[in-house]
Amino acid sequence: MDTSVEKRIHTLRERLAYIEDIFAGKHGEDIDLLQDRLKTFEERARAGAMGDPHTEIGGIEDLFGFVERRLEDNITPMDKVRIVRHPQRICLRDILENVYDNFTEVGGQDEHSLDPSMLIARAVIARRRGKKMHVQSVMVIGQEKGHGADFRNGGSVKPWGNAKALQYMRVAETEGIPIHTYIFTPGSYPIEDYPGAAQQIARNIYGMANLRVPVVTVISEGGSGGAEAIGLADKRLMLSHGYYSVISPEGAAAIEGRLKAGERATPELIEHCATSLSITAQDNLKFGYIDRVVQEPPLGARPNHFDFFRQLRQEMLRATDEVVLSTRRLSFYKRIALRRLRRPDVNLDDLYIRWGLSSQAKSRLVEKRQQKFLRLSRSACRDRRPFFTKVSQAFSDVLMRPYNHLKYDLYRRHRRKMAAMVEEIDTEWELFKSRLFSPFRALCKALPGNRGAAAEDKSAELMALSTWTGDARRRKWNYISxxxxxxxxxxxxxxxxxxxxxxxxxxxxxxxxxxxxxxxxxFPMEPEWYVRNVFDEGSVYEFNSEIEAGNPLHFPNFSDRVEKAQKTTGAKSGCMTFEARIDNIKVVVAMLMGTFRGGSVGAAEGQKFVEAAERAAKKRYPFLAYVHGTAGIRIQEGTHGVIQMPRCTVAVRRYIESGGLYMVLYDTNSFAGPVASFLGCSPYQFAVRSSNIGFAGPGVIKETTGMDIPPKYHRSYRALSRGHIQAIWDRPQIRGNIKQALLTIGGRNLYYR
Amino acid sequence: MSQDFAITDHKVLVANRGEIAMRIMRACHKLGVAFTAIYTAADAASGHVRLAQEIGGEKSLYRVSSYHDANELMAVADDALCTALHPGYGFFAEDYRFARRVTKRERRMIFIGPSWKIIRELGDKINTKRLARSLEVPTVPGSDRPVYDEMEAERIARTVFEFQLQQGIKHPLVLVKASAGGGGMGIEEVYDIDNFRSVYRRIRNYAMRQFKDEGVLIEQRITDFNHLEVQIVSDRSGKQPVHFGTRNCSIQSTGLQKRVEVAPGFSSRDLSYSFDADKVLDDIVAYSLTMARKVGYDNVGTWEWIVTRDGSPFLMEVNTRIQVENGVSARISRVRDNADVDLLAEQIRIGLGEPLGYSQEDIATEGVGIEYRLIAEDPDNRFTPWSGSIEQFHWKEQPWLKVHTHVPTDMVYEIPSDFDPNLALAIIWGKDLEEARQRGVSFLDDLCLTGKSATGEPLKSNINFLRANTERILRF
Amino acid sequence: MFDVKALLDEIKASPFRKIIITAPHTGRVNFTSVQPGERVTGPQGLWKEKPGTLLATLDRERNPKPILALEKGELETLYLDLEGCFVEAGTPLAVVRHYMTRTEVQNELLKKTLHLFTAPERAKYYFTPEIDKKVRASGSQSVTVHEGMELFIMSRMKREVPLHYAGPTGAIYTVYVEPSASTDAGQPLIGVCPPDQLTAIQEAVMQVQTEWKEEA
Structure with missing residues (x-):
């Protein structure tokens, strides 16, 4: 038999195996049909019973194509999960080879790398304008699954792998070249070895929030925190057969089915969860969490789909060009260029747009990126604030901004200068006075009568009741459990x-x-304990309590559970935001309450957190995140939850850069997404004794890594030794310690730069 | 509860061991009150176990895991249906939380001792000092609130030094102590103001580590003094506290533990003092009663005083419990000419809600009482406790002698290593100081106490120390 | 040198140890469904994080506490007549017949071969702070003891006195003393291995490792 026919048979066999794998026992008839036809053809070809095998195999290939297209129409979300996990799925190396014109791997090579699951390369794309060739550089960063190669760890990146990614993002920033990130990860490797899974992801997100170069992301397999570690981008594209989710469908099923370690969820439940979580590209495009879907061939892209790579190349060029153009000021030219970019028939290889940015353009780029994320997911929570409140708030914002600027920036500065002057004059006067009176004073001392009076004084002072006021005297709690x-x-x-x-x-x-x-x-205490005992009695003023947790994905049976949580806790969401005072120092506080659905963070909690940070910035107050407990992102909200990671981090970053003091205090158990983003990025994090801090719990670690986790693996003192947190506080001392931190870390009279 | 039934309807949990447990049981027995005793595995041979078996009724003895575990006491009390609890001294006697738990739990009981609020109020040394000062009761010169500021601390220390120099004290000393501390921990002396700051910081850091509170007290360290006590008794009304005289407890071990207690506190009839001793005694009694009245003190308690060589008294602390040495005050007291005074029985009676039934005019004192604490220890070697077995222990019975001991006299007894090696209390009475001293020495001379340690060494006890110190009783 | 074979034979002749499980404190007893004759297990897992078989609960002050098997073996006796009764501290609740494990046999052997430094009297013993630091940091075998060295602090009757080591110079091979519990007079505190006997002892341990199959 002809070797080329042999090869084509082999390819068809692989296609068949692929179909079998990704549908996991479904569509048996179609598969049987294909198998049957392929088998008869093979037998006949071997027997030499065919005149023209090339024509006949063409017919079978057509049949394959026909069946694949038909199956494509019935593809379920869980099938897509199996597609992206399949070893035949395209991986980052395929993209580097086929989308870019040349590349050099940096930060390690193959298995000789700090973390082989994180691949970084300097790649170039050559574009032509007329006769001139322009070679454009990009930094390509992404997880490498390596078609199932063991050492790639399935694209599950260790903390130091994410650190490496951040390092090269900084390199790209220095060099002024765009970054293309490709997300191929089921999630990060959840170990707490230095720098710690959660801590490093938080640093990455925080870093990306103001990278001063264009960032374009492509999502194939976007597993929660691992995806966000390189996913905060100006443009987010998603492959049509990819998924982007808060948790793997199996993980969600384990939680939904309340399974214990070792038990397995039924395929039906997993399928159900995959569908309910709305994880497909189309879902996420609808939500607005991605900007465009890149269409793949039927049943997903594999390494021999060269048309797909060509298309991906065009998409990457277009996305990068768009980001660059969006930062330009000259609107006329910009509009023409954008219109050209958007023409479907344009070949972007024949177009050249410079990717370098001016300093102002970079600032606009960052501002646009931050605003983009702040806008996301606003509609995914129920905002019950009356219309009038919203409008008046927006109005007062406009009015207050110049006032606050005047009050805090101009007035304070001048007042400080005045105070310094007055002090100086005072000192001079004292000096003068003491010189003037010194002869008299010496005389007074010599008189004997005075001494007796002094002795009387002393015994009175040492024997009589003194006055005693202050905190130490008050040994009573305002609230007890x-x-x-x-x-x-x-x-x-x-x-x-x-x-x-x-x-x-x-x-x-x-x-x-x-x-x-x-x-x-x-022992864990109620959130009320902190609200009442840490802050000055009666100083707590809650705001935005009308923003309520909902069920944006219409996840089955979930609305009832949210309502139940609202009823038992009396809170409308898992995040309470309030203004309060500690010894008359005003602070804005966002508190995640472990009592409300485990303190999980969804769209409402994220929205309240963002608004709290903005309020703190506006009022020039220190911002305290008190984490009574958080189990992570609320999985039933899917990507509405995940998106809070970059979103809230952006809000925090904006607050810190405007001069704010952001502190985090962890209590009980704090895990996963929030720790790996807007909490973990704070430069000043503290923990209450006996609390646990980490990325994933022992059960998840056992399941994903196969490792047994020693008891106390997540205890806060380990986070302290690792440098994640700054100190561990005892509960009765929280008030004093926060005050001390505000006084020592914050400024003299404002705690705000 | 107490109004509804007579005291004989009560059942008392004796939450203590050894000698005091036996005295409580006897007092209950005398009053016709049922009781339940407890013991631990290490204490199985103790006399209090045997006594409980002998005179206790149904459910009168339980083995528990520890005397220190309040949960054990509550569980036993519930099972034995006790209605009241006597803590004795030590263990939970001055633990206001324990007293609160006894009285506030679902199955409430009577805590035989002052109410928990009083224990809390007077158990806090700062609070006591401030209360005293508010009533113009003299206290040790120095701060009466925790000092948190280094500059202020140094200023106070400087004043205390200068004050002492003015008083003519040649080597003034300042005491720096953690305000949240207790039991001799976190205390240091300063003899030179230049050293003050380093000592202050050390104590402050220690207090922060140990007690989570940086507060420090600064006081004069008084070196030359006598240790006096005033015995107060008051019923639940808290309105008419009476006193049972004073005691002098100045003969102590190097670890400042009492070894000989004498009642009354001074004897101006037998000895001469450089100050008006009777006035000092009257003053401290009056001061103590003033404070007791102010807080509504409602059980037995002891006000501890130090009296300096020039006769100035300073309040040291209040012990809100029955003390080891209560017997020596009872021994010299007469209530309406009745010499058989038992302060433990009085404590139980008024604790269970009976009115005291007499007033200060009905109480008189007669003669001098001495209490010796017999302890297996080596006074020549910093009073190191001795452990081993007691083989022989007996004494000559006398009408003027009373011995309280949990050590069996008819069998070999191994001293448990978990507790202080206290063996017995001997209370001696004489019509005057001279007679009491003579009788004391003759008791010690006649006493037979032998034993062997695990390595075969003979028993060491403080008998010689007690005898040698009998001479200086009540001398300043 | 010590005859390892003879010792092993001796233990093999009666390889069982009876473990009496007593009530740690007072309370009301409720037995579980475990019956006499059944196999029970002790704590398991890499860090002994999984508790042993639940034999009974002891309820005191509305706080039911589990009574667990501490070693694996056969449940010989269960004092079922105590069901629902209020028991005193130290009351026997169950007896477990426990087959000696390799580590236990090894300890038996070591007790007979090492130089044992024993407690002079009943007290609580703990290492002096410097020694304690060393033991915690790099294991007891890193500490070499010699005659007259201040090794322990003996705590009894609320007094603490230093205890000096007496015996041959060598490394601390095993630590027997538990700092939280009282040790009786004559009980071993540590086992010391003189350097010249180290190889012999290691060989003996190896022999037990190969001959004794029962693991924890």
């Missing part, structure tokens, strides 16, 4: 190690503030 009413004892979890005796509930939850009096273990 209702659990104090139950007459029972509680065993400290450390009892076997430290020999703690059982604690009496009424003591533990009232006077002891939930702290074991033997070993100092901290």
């Amino acid at each position: 209702p659990r104090y009413k139950i007459d029972r004892t509680i065993t400290c979890p450390n009892a076997t190690t430290y020999g703690c005796l059982d604690l009496w509930g009424p003591d533990l939850f009232a006077e002891f503030a939930g702290v074991c009096s033997y070993c100092g273990y901290h």
Whole structure:
């Protein structure tokens, strides 16, 4: 038999195996048909019973194509998940070879790399204008799945791999070249070794929030935090057969089905979750979390789909050009160029637009990117603020901005100068006075009568009752946990190690503030405890309580659960935002409450967080994120939740860069998305004793890495040793410590640069 | 609850061990009140276990894991249906949280001791000092609130030094102590103001680490003094506190633990003092009663005083519990000429809600009482505790002698290593100081106490120390 | 040198140890469904993080506490007549017949071969701070003891006195003392291995490792 026929048979067999894999037992008839036809053809060809095998195989190829197109119409979200996970799926190296004209891998090569699952390359694209060739450089960064090669770890990037990515983003920034990132990851490798999975992703997101070069992202497999680590881009494209999700459908099924470690969810439940999570490119385009869908061949792109690579190249050029043009001021030229770009028949290889940006253009680029993310997901939560409130707020914003500028920037500066002058004059006067009176004073001292009076004074001072006011005197809590009413004892979890005796509930939850009096273990307390005991009594003013958590994906049965949480906690979302005072220092606080659906963050929580940061910036107050507990992003909100990671980080970054002091305090358990973004990016993070901080819980780590996790793996003191947090505080001292932090980290009278 | 039933309807949990547990049980027995005792594995041979078996009724003895575990006491009290709890001294006697738990739990009981609020108020040394000052009761010169500021601390220390120099004290000393501390921890002396700051910082850091509070107290360190006590008794009304005289507890071990207690506090009839001793005694009694009345003190308690060589008293602290040495005050007291005074029985009676039934005019004192604490220890070697077995322990019975001990006299007894090696209390009475001293020495001479340690060494005790110190009783 | 074979034979003759599980404190007992004759397990997992078989719960002050098997073996006796009763501290609740594990046999062997430094009297013992730091940082075997060295702090009757080591110079091979519990007089505190015997002891340990199959 002809070797070329042999090759084509082999290719068809691979296509068939691929179809079998991605549909996982579905569409058996179609598969049987194809198998049958391929088999008979093969037998006949081997027997030499065919005149022209080339024609006949062409017929079978057509049949394959026909069936594939038909199956394409019935493709489900879970099929797409199987497509992106398939070893035959295109990977980043294929893209580098076929989309770019040349490239050099940097930061390691193949398995000899700090982290082979993170691939970084300097690539070039050659474009022609007339006869002239222009070679344009980009930094390509992305996860490499390597068609299932073991050392690539399936594109699951370790913390240091993400650190490497950030490092080369900075290089690109220095060099002024655009960045193309390609997301091929099921999620980050959830280990806490330095720098820590969550901590590094947070740094990446924070870093990307103001990268001063264009960033274009393509999402194939966008698994939650791992995706966001390189996903905060000016343009986000998504492959038509990719998925972008908060969690793997299996993970969601495990949570939905309340499975214990080791148990497996049924395929039906997984399929159901995949559909409910709205993870496809079309869904995300509708939500606005991606800008464009890149159409793939039927049943997804594989390495031999060269047309697809050509198309992807055009899309990448167009996206990059658009980003660059959008920063230009000259609107006439811009409009013409944009119109040309958008013509469907244009070949962008024959067009040349310079990718370098002026300094002002870079600032506009960053501002546009930040605004883009701040705008996202606004409609995914229920905003019950009355229309009038919203309008008046917007109006007062406009009015207050110049006022605040006047008050804080101009007036304060001048007042400080005045104060310095007055001080100087004062010192001079004192000096003068002391010279003037010194002879008299010496005389007074010599008189004997005075001494006796002084002695009397002393004994009075040492023996009589002194006045005593201040915080230390007040040893009473403003709020005590209702659990104090139950007459029972509680065993400290450390009892076997430290020999703690059982604690009496009424003591533990009232006077002891939930702290074991033997070993100092901290039992979780209610969010109210902090609101009432950390801040000045009566100083708490809540705002935006009308922004409510909803069910934007219409996830089955979820609306009821949200309502139930609202009923039991009395809160409308898992994030409470308020203004308060600590010893008369005003602060804006965003509190994630572990009691409201595990403190998970969805669109409402994100929106409130963003508005709190903006309020703090406007009022020039310090901004405190108190994390009573957070289990991560609310999975039932899908990408509406995930998008809060870059979104809130952008808000935080804008606040910090406008001169704000942003502090984070973790309590109980803080995990996943929020820690890996807007919480973990704070330069000043603290934890309450006995709290746990991390990226993924022990169960998830066991499932994704196969590793057993030692007890106390996520304890805050380990985060402290790793440099993630700055200190561990005892609960009764939180108030004092926050005050001390505000005084030492913040400025003299404003805590605001 | 107490109004509804007579005290004989009560059942008292004896939440202590050893000698005091036995005295509580006997007092209950005398009053016709049922009781329940507890013991630990290490204490199985203690006399209090045997006594409970002998005179206790149903459900009168339980083995628990520890005397320190409040949960054990509550569980036993519930199972034995106790209605009240006597903490004795040590353990939970001055733990206001424990007292609060006893009285506030679902199955409420009577805590035989002052109400928990009083224990809390007087258990806090700053609070006590401030209360005293508000009533113009003299306290040790120095700060009466925690000092957090280094500059202020140094200013106070400087004043305390200057004050002492003015008083003619040659080597003034300043005490720096953690305000949240207790039991001798986090205390340091300063003899030179230049050293003050480094000591201050050390104590402050220690306090921060240990007690999570940086507050520090600065006081004069008084070196030359006598340790006096005033015994206060008041019923639940808290309106008519009476006193049972004074005690002098100046003979102590190097670790400042009492070894000999004498009642009354001074004896101007037998000895001469450089100050008006009777006036000092009257003053401290009056001051103590003033404070007791102010807080509505509602059980037995002791006001501890230091009296300097020039006769100035300073309030040291208030012990809101029955003390080891209560017997020596009872021994010299007469209530309406009745010499059989038992302060423990009085404590239980008024604790359970009975009115005191007499007033200060009904109380008189007669003679001198001495209490010796017999302890297996080595006074020549910093009072190091001795451990081993007691083989022989007996004494000659006398009408003027009373011995309280949990050590069995008819069998070998191994001293448990988890507690202080206290063996017995001997209370001696004499019509005057001279007679009491003579009887004391003769008791010690007749006492037979032998034993062996695990390595075969003979028992060490403080008998010689007690005998040698009998001479200087009540001398300043 | 010590006869390892003889010791192993001796243990093999009666390879069981009876473990009496007693009530750690007072409370009301409720037994679980485990029956006498059944196999029970001790704590398991890499860090012993999985608790042993639940035998009973002991409820005191509305706080039910699990009574767990501490070693694996066969549940010989269960004092079922105590069901629902209020028991005193130290009351026996169950007896587990436990087959000696390799580590235990090894410890037996070590107790007979090492120089044991014993407690002079019943007290709590803990290492002096410097030694403790060293033991925590790099293991007990990094500490070499010699005659007269201040090794322990002996705590009894609220007093703390230093305890000086007496015996041959060598490394601390095993630590027997538990700092939280009282040690009786005569009980070993540490086992010291003189340097010249180190190889012999390691060989003996190897022998147990190969001959004794039962693992924890």
